[in-house]
Amino acid sequence: MTLLTALDGSFGDQPEAVSIAGVATSWADLRAASGRLASAMVGMPAVAVEAEPTLQTVVAVVAGLLAGVPVVPVPPDAGPLEREHILRDSGALPLPAAAGVERALPTPSPEVPALVMYTSGTTGAPKGVVMSGRAIAAGLDGLADAWQWTADDVLVHGLPLFHVHGLVLGVLGALRTGARLVHTGRPTPAGYAAAGGSLYFGVPTVWGRVCADPAAASALTGARLLVSGSAPLPVPVFDELQRLTGHAPVERYGMTETLITLSTRFDGERRPGWVGVPIAGVDTRLVDDHDTVAPHDGETIGELQVQGATMFDRYLNRPEATADSFAGDWFRTGDAAVIDASGFHRIVGRQSMDIIKSGGFKVGAGEVESCLLGHPSVREVAVVGFPDDDLGQRIVAFVVLDGVVGEEVDAALLIDHVATNLSVHKRPRDIHVVAELPRNAMGKVQKHLLR
Ligand code: MCA
Ligand code: AMP
Numbered sequence: 403m404t405l406l407t408a409l410d411g412s413f414g415d416q417p418e419a420v421s422i423a424g425v426a427t428s429w430a431d432l433r434a435a436s437g438r439l440a441s442a443m444v445g446m447p448a449v450a451v452e453a454e455p456t457l458q459t460v461v462a463v464v465a466g467l468l469a470g471v472p473v474v475p476v477p478p479d480a481g482p483l484e485r486e487h488i489l490r491d492s493g494a495l496p497l498p499a500a501a502g503v504e505r506a507l508p509t510p511s512p513e514v515p516a517l518v519m520y521t522s523g524t525t526g527a528p529k530g531v532v533m534s535g536r537a538i539a540a541g542l543d544g545l546a547d548a549w550q551w552t553a554d555d556v557l558v559h560g561l562p563l564f565h566v567h568g569l570v571l572g573v574l575g576a577l578r579t580g581a582r583l584v585h586t587g588r589p590t591p592a593g594y595a596a597a598g599g600s601l602y603f604g605v606p607t608v609w610g611r612v613c614a615d616p617a618a619a620s621a622l623t624g625a626r627l628l629v630s631g632s633a634p635l636p637v638p639v640f641d642e643l644q645r646l647t648g649h650a651p652v653e654r655y656g657m658t659e660t661l662i663t664l665s666t667r668f669d670g671e672r673r674p675g676w677v678g679v680p681i682a683g684v685d686t687r688l689v690d691d692h693d694t695v696a697p698h699d700g701e702t703i704g705e706l707q708v709q710g711a712t713m714f715d716r717y718l719n720r721p722e723a724t725a726d727s728f729a730g731d732w733f734r735t736g737d738a739a740v741i742d743a744s745g746f747h748r749i750v751g752r753q754s755m756d757i758i759k760s761g762g763f764k765v766g767a768g769e770v771e772s773c774l775l776g777h778p779s780v781r782e783v784a785v786v787g788f789p790d791d792d793l794g795q796r797i798v799a800f801v802v803l804d805g806v807v808g809e810e811v812d813a814a815l816l817i818d819h820v821a822t823n824l825s826v827h828k829r830p831r832d833i834h835v836v837a838e839l840p841r842n843a844m845g846k847v848q849k850h851l852l853r
Pocket of ligand 1: 605654760818821827
């Protein structure tokens with residue numbers, strides 16, 4: 403298949419080409435297992451894959467790509483609310499119970515939807531981002547170019563397999579570049595230290611934890627490149643990582659919708675607090691509130707808009723949301739940024755307070771609020787992101803309890819309600835019970851006052 407070059411035999415083979423949480427396979431065996439499963443998948447509208455960090459997950463994802471069946475990764479800890487939404491909205495069916503006898507399958511067109519990944523917005527339930535094999539290939543090739551990422555690399559990470567970072571970059575990227583992959587199961591400093599890789603991926607929370615474990619950090623000195631993304635890498639973490647490992651990390655920026663669009667380069671400047679330049683095939687611009695192009699002077703803040711080969715097709719079942727997310731050919735990222743005269747980008751923040759990035763996970767305040775309102779004791783709620791040294795932002799809920807129910811509600815119960823109905827990383831870390839929420843004359847909650 404053309405997307406996953408390593409599975410075509412282009413890089414020869416090795417017995418431990420892909421290793422996940424200690425279980426390894428060669429590319430030939432991976433290709434064979436995926437081929438058998440693909441044969442049983444042909445004709446499915448979409449396939450739901452429980453995205454545990456296991457080799458089975460990789461086999462199932464590759465099978466979907468071989469069969470031309472869109473893969474919908476489901477967070478393994480997704481509770482009933484989140485799971486039912488994803489399955490109903492995508493129409494994805496469970497994996498076939500048994501693999502078939504492998505048949506020769508035609509190579510799917512690069513325009514066929516390869517993945518549907520769910521991402522949170524400011525309001526409502528997460529939206530399914532439909533991405534083609536063509537966009538994925540363009541995104542990975544752009545990163546291979548920026549990072550000089552080749553078959554000589556050993557890629558190490560332990561990120562979840564239901565988001566772009568862990569799955570597209572972290573698995574498909576290895577299978578396209580021919581780099582050997584060591585997935586550590588969880589992204590722990592000890593796991594990273596023991597893996598002996600050349601190329602490491604992490605979210606800032608992971609890099610912060612590596613810095614807090616100097617022995618683990620010093621084990622990374624032999625690496626070639628440490629890459630951070632999914633959330634802003636704090637400058638002190640950048641500096642500390644450089645001090646402890648000898649490597650200035652490469653920071654890159656992207657979104658589920660656009661894949662990775664900006665990065666500092668292996669052979670270029672790595673400036674703390676900045677996310678570099680567009681990868682090949684991507685263009686960017688800044689606009690003001692009226693969609694008028696703003697100057698790239700390193701000071702003027704505008705909304706970052708992007709266009710190019712890495713773009714998603716559409717939000718599944720949401721033509722209006724898709725249309726609203728574009729200004730002509732330009733995708734509205736919702737991130738505020740500056741661009742300097744040399745083309746370097748700095749992400750200044752999100753335009754909406756209702757998008758929270760916690761541990762690199764994007765969480766919509768509205769989704770957590772709806773979930774909490776589903777608890778019988780909660781009358782009103784407002785969810786906000788508070789700065790957090792470890793997670794970047796921590797989810798905090800302010801709740802007004804329903805006096806009629808009359809029962810004392812334990813904060814732990816409400817936290818658990820979100821962890822079990824949505825997923826663990828969407829749970830508030832703190833609950834504040836308040837008599838009322840600050841509202842303006844229109845009745846709208848004034849979240850900035852809560853912060
Ligand atoms: C605690 N736990 C609970 C509860 N409280 N479980 C159920 N109910 C509760 N009330 C337990 C869990 O079972 C789990 O246990 C543990 O707590 C999880 O703790 P938590 O603090 O949430 O996890 P963490 O270890 O602190 O997580 C930090 C992390 C994680 C590992 C960095 O946030 C992470 O994996 N982040 C990666 C996010 C990511 O990949 N984003 C990419 C998005 P146990 O540990 O025993 O299981 S893609 C993207 O953004 C774009 C495209 C881009 O640019 O990349
Ligand atoms: P997601 O929806 O999970 O794909 O997250 C995309 C969002 O993550 C972007 O819109 C940014 O807000 C944020 N993000 C990703 N990478 C970076 C980065 N290097 N610096 C700052 N924010 C980032």
